[in-house]
Amino acid sequence: MESIYDEIEIEDFTFDPVLQIFQYPCPCGDRFAIALDDLKDGEDIAVCPSCSLMVKVIFEPEDLEEYT
Known part of the structure; x- marks a missing residue:
C-alpha cells in the first residue's frame, strides 16, 4: 500500500501548459508532478x-x- x-x-x-503537467511544492525542495493525461485516465x-x-x-x- 502506498503512503500518501x-x-x-x-x-x-x-x-504547465507546455509540458501538460500539474506541479506542487514538496517539502524536500522539489515538486510533486502529475500529467494532465494521467488525471484524465483516473x-x-x-x-x-x-x-x-x-x-x-x-x-x-x-x-x-x-x-x-
Whole structure:
C-alpha cells in the first residue's frame, strides 16, 4: 500500500501548459508532478521525483476541462 503524504486540491497545483503537467511544492525542495493525461485516465497520485513522498490530487473530471 502506498503512503500518501497529503491530499491537495487541484486548484492549489500550478499547471504547465507546455509540458501538460500539474506541479506542487514538496517539502524536500522539489515538486510533486502529475500529467494532465494521467488525471484524465483516473490517476490521482502525484509523486516527487527527488524523494519518496506522494500526494493525492483532489479533483472532479470536469475540473480538467479548462486545461484541455
